[in-house]
Amino acid sequence: MTTADSHNGRRLTARGAKTRTRIVAAATDLMYVKGVRATTLDDVLAASGVSKSQLYHHFDGKDALVRAVIDNVGERVIERERDALGHVSTIRGLRRWRDTLVQSNALRHGAYGCALGSLASEVSDHDALARQALSRLFTEWQGLLAGVLRRLQDSGALPPEASADQLATGLMAALQGGYMLAQTAHDVTPMATAIDMALAHIESLSER
Amino acid sequence: MTTADSHNGRRLTARGAKTRTRIVAAATDLMYVKGVRATTLDDVLAASGVSKSQLYHHFDGKDALVRAVIDNVGERVIERERDALGHVSTIRGLRRWRDTLVQSNALRHGAYGCALGSLASEVSDHDALARQALSRLFTEWQGLLAGVLRRLQDSGALPPEASADQLATGLMAALQGGYMLAQTAHDVTPMATAIDMALAHIESLSER
DNA sequence: GCTTTATCGGACTATTTAGTCCACTTTATC
DNA sequence: GATAAAGTGGACTAAATAGTCCGATAAAGC
Numbered sequence: 447m448t449t450a451d452s453h454n455g456r457r458l459t460a461r462g463a464k465t466r467t468r469i470v471a472a473a474t475d476l477m478y479v480k481g482v483r484a485t486t487l488d489d490v491l492a493a494s495g496v497s498k499s500q501l502y503h504h505f506d507g508k509d510a511l512v513r514a515v516i517d518n519v520g521e522r523v524i525e526r527e528r529d530a531l532g533h534v535s536t537i538r539g540l541r542r543w544r545d546t547l548v549q550s551n552a553l554r555h556g557a558y559g560c561a562l563g564s565l566a567s568e569v570s571d572h573d574a575l576a577r578q579a580l581s582r583l584f585t586e587w588q589g590l591l592a593g594v595l596r597r598l599q600d601s602g603a604l605p606p607e608a609s610a611d612q613l614a615t616g617l618m619a620a621l622q623g624g625y626m627l628a629q630t631a632h633d634v635t636p637m638a639t640a641i642d643m644a645l646a647h648i649e650s651l652s653e654r
Numbered sequence: 655m656t657t658a659d660s661h662n663g664r665r666l667t668a669r670g671a672k673t674r675t676r677i678v679a680a681a682t683d684l685m686y687v688k689g690v691r692a693t694t695l696d697d698v699l700a701a702s703g704v705s706k707s708q709l710y711h712h713f714d715g716k717d718a719l720v721r722a723v724i725d726n727v728g729e730r731v732i733e734r735e736r737d738a739l740g741h742v743s744t745i746r747g748l749r750r751w752r753d754t755l756v757q758s759n760a761l762r763h764g765a766y767g768c769a770l771g772s773l774a775s776e777v778s779d780h781d782a783l784a785r786q787a788l789s790r791l792f793t794e795w796q797g798l799l800a801g802v803l804r805r806l807q808d809s810g811a812l813p814p815e816a817s818a819d820q821l822a823t824g825l826m827a828a829l830q831g832g833y834m835l836a837q838t839a840h841d842v843t844p845m846a847t848a849i850d851m852a853l854a855h856i857e858s859l860s861e862r
Numbered sequence: 863g864c865t866t867t868a869t870c871g872g873a874c875t876a877t878t879t880a881g882t883c884c885a886c887t888t889t890a891t892c
Numbered sequence: 893g894a895t896a897a898a899g900t901g902g903a904c905t906a907a908a909t910a911g912t913c914c915g916a917t918a919a920a921g922c
Contacts, residue, residue, distance in 0.1 A: 459889060462899060481779055483691040486879060497901045499883085504899095508880070558779065566838045567775035571689055571766065581838045615835070615844050616851030620824065623831025623848075627823070630774045630789045636823050640831075643824030647855035667919060670869060694909060705871045706911085716910070869918070878909075888899065 466504045468494045474515045478561055482512055482568045512569060513576050519561050520583040524590075531590045535597035537649050544645060547621070548638045556628030556637060562587075563622045564629075588614045595648070608651050620644035674712045676702045682723045686769055690720055690776045720777060721784050727769050728791040732798075739798045743805035745857050752853060755829070756846045764836030764845060770795070771830045772837075796822045803856070816859050828852035 458466075472494035476485040487508060491498060505511045530543050558564065562583060569576045592614035598604035621644075624637030666674075680702035684693040695716060699706060713719045738751050766772065770791060777784045800822035806812035829852075832845030 457890080457898065459898060461889075465899075479779070481691075481776070483689075484780065487881085488879070498881085499902075500900060502881070559775070563834060564775060567767070567772060567834055568689075570837050571687070572692065577838060577840070581840075584835060584838060612847050613851065615847045616828065619828050619831030619835055619844060619848030620852075621831065622834050623827030623829065626771060626775060626830050626834065627792060627827055629778050630785060630792060632785070632789075636827060639820050639823045640827030643821065643855060644828075644851070647851060647858070650855070650858055665868065665920080667868060669919075673869075695911085696909070705869095707872075707913085708870060710911070711869070863922105865920100865922080867918105867920075870916080872915105873913090875912070876910090878907105880905105880907085882905070883903090885902100886900080888897105890895100890897080892893105892895085 462504070465496060465500055469496055469501060469504060469511070470514050470518050473511055474518050477512070477515055478519075478558055478564065482515075482565065487511075509573055509576070512573065513579065516565055516569070516576055516579050516583075519565060520579070523562050524583065524586055527587055527590050531594050534594045535601060537598070537603060537645070540594060540645060540648075544638075544641050548634060548641070551625070551628060551637060552634040555632045556625070556634045557632055559629040560622060560625040563625050567626075584618065588618050591617055598648075602652075604648065604652055613648055617641075617644045617648070670712070673704060673708055677704055677709055677712060677719070678722050678726050681719055682726050685720070685723055686727075686766055686772065690723075690773065695719075717781055717784070720781065721787065724773055724777070724784055724787050724791075727773060728787070731770050732791065732794055735795055735798050739802050742802045743809060745806070745811060745853070748802060748853060748856075752846075752849050756842060756849070759833070759836060759845060760842040763840045764833070764842045765840055767837040768830060768833040771833050775834075792826065796826050799825055806856075810860075812856065812860055821856055825849075825852045825856070 469490060473485065473490045476489050476493055480489070487498070487501060490496075490511070491501060501511070505514065530546065534540060534543060562580065566577075566580045566584070569580065588611075592610045595604060595608075595610035595613050599606050599608070599610065604610075620640040621637075624640030627636035627640070628634050677698060681693065681698045684697050684701055688697070695706070695709060698704075698719070699709060709719070713722065738754060742748060742751060770788065774785075774788045774792070777788065796819075800818045803812060803816075803818035803821050807814050807816070807818065812818075828848040829845075832848030835844035835848070836842050
């Protein structure tokens, strides 16, 4: 993703790369807990212990930094989900995936929501490039879910006439909507209930 | 809801009430399309044609104004949903409700999301009072959905052992998650798919 | 009418925040 | 080691923005 760095063709020394990473890491954390707009560049500077000129040396401005954060969060989420879903081929495996997400969100009482989803709702109506990047990430994530569903079909645990893509969309919506309700209620229960309903539906398709 | 007005015990003349309404209406519109944080008080002033002293005369500050906007949006959404859901007692009625929401959102290519959901994700990590107000509104909205489901149970269209409350939570999550995915993709399809899956699940419970 | 209170306009202040600039240091390359 | 480019610190600027204040008008209550 080249949009995030303001100096594409430039040499980047190990020292520079390290600073850039520090900036993005600090911005990622801050924007997750405080929100994008509430996180000021000075906040990022203070948290990363970097000077202002460095930030503008590595990024064209706040929007570019936000896009770098999106890339960073996206990479981490996709990697996490690839590990969690890449080889799942049973309903039970899908339930274990659910348990992991719910328990991890329960630790914070659902307070911060989904790392990607929070970014999406905050950034969508401000920066079209960022919105598109997030859209691609959601698509990729959904693709991982669709892969699981197709493996279920291969093993006969899900009828072949079911649309894996549509079910994946529904499952992702349940997950994201659940995150949002949990965040608003400061209670993880609605998230768990929502995913459970989606999984129950998928499971029920093979029992008819 | 008394938290929104800074002068609770005070007299409020018809003129004053009108001004207050104008302010809230303008703020509601702006915050829906621009987002809460991106909407400045000067924006609200310009859009409502009101002076700054008036805004501070009626509200303690921006947070109080946001809470008034939440009350306003909440009232309108709940009233709309009460009209749309209050007497629904069939699956077909539920599908008509779905069609209305999807079509209305399709007009804007899903660009702005759910009026309540957008507020929720933006405000939750900043103002606890606002978050709680939104949480109550979601609960009330879900209650309307649960009412429909209970009427389905009364008429035998849904088995009595199903939990109307949990299904309502799942349906609301599908709706909100769908709104969010549609907003990110600028395409209403994922929202339609997500609600359809939730409705298919509800429908399937009576066919087993 | 008279008094009080609500309503109003808009200039003003203080602060925050994104973004600029320049002198200086480190690192890579030949 | 000389030179150029990357990296760095931090003061500075310009603009945006929340919030204050005061003088004035309109409305209400007696």
